[in-house]
Amino acid sequence: MSGEPTLMDEAARAGWLYYVAGMTQDQIATELGVSRQRAQRLVSKAMAEGLVKVRLDHKIGRCLELEAGLIRQFGLQQVRVAPDLGPGSDPSRATASAAAGLLEGYLARTEPQTFALGTGRALSSMVAEIATQKNERHRIVSLIGNIAPDGSASFYEVVMRLADKLHAPHYPMPVPLISETPEERALFHALRPVQAAATLAKEADVVFVGIGQMGDDAPLYKDGFVTRAQLTEMQAKGAVGEIVGGVYDHAGQYIETPISALVGGVRVEPHRPVPVIGVAAGPTKVAAIRAALLGRIINSLVTDEPTATALLA
DSSP: OOOOOOHHHHHHHHHHHHHTSOOOHHHHHHHHTSOHHHHHHHHHHHHHTTOSOOOOOSOOHHHHHHHHHHHHHHTOSEEEEEOOOOTTOOHHHHHHHHHHHHHHHHHTOSSOOEEEEOOSHHHHHHHHHSOOOOOTTSEEEESBOOBOTTSSBOTTOOHHHHHHHHTOOEEOOOSBSBOSSHHHHHHHHTSHHHHHHHHHHHTOSEEEEEOEEOSTTOHHHHTTSSOHHHHHHHHHTTOOEEETTEEEOTTSOBOOOTTGGGBOBOOOOTTOSSOEEEEOOSGGGHHHHHHHHHTTSOSEEEEEHHHHHHHHO
């Protein structure tokens, strides 16, 4: 190593001086020995590259009202409603910080906990917000297979990423998300490591899941796990939402389809007594979230203002 600071080193230092030390851009330029314009660009890069994590300590009154309304209407254990990021924004960015804060609260517990996690964009964004820390007393287990149709690891698998940040024991689900035949799935689930992971997932103390819609933009279809014909068949049977591969209708009742017998992992059964936290937001997900709440597949929710408003309408 040459010892020369990289561009990312400079951006990190500029971000630290701006957001933590409270320096102005002129002061940062003087401190780093660069022009004011370069100091401004470095601060912007620190934010763009995700080197700076922003947490909002003040709860917006409207968010608090929506949280209380959702708890009352759906009988939920916990709700976090994140402020609206505005039109055209990625809803998973809005929920990421709120979901990470909720997870960090559980991680701070002194008694060992087992965390079971699904996959998806919302949970991936949540894990990106978690601070690196040593947390070896907890265990992390996957609820669903992490192998894509082409044999690669699922792009939105989160267990390995979270375990890397926490240095915690972790148990991935080393099976295809969708097997070719029920017999193939049975063979995978007969393996001892898979059985161990499944047992942990069923006995987890806290569960975090994403929620997929079942319209033409269904994640299962867009990510290549089911065909157009298979999606159409599930839609014809009333599919409105999906959690870790389990497809359900408007009442939150699971629908049995040919795909159901192929999904690798552990289904999230309704009415689990432990916190089962759905992390989802966006207009296309409202029906899927509402159904999961009605069917008691989830008993806690992290979402954003527009989604919470739609759920209560």
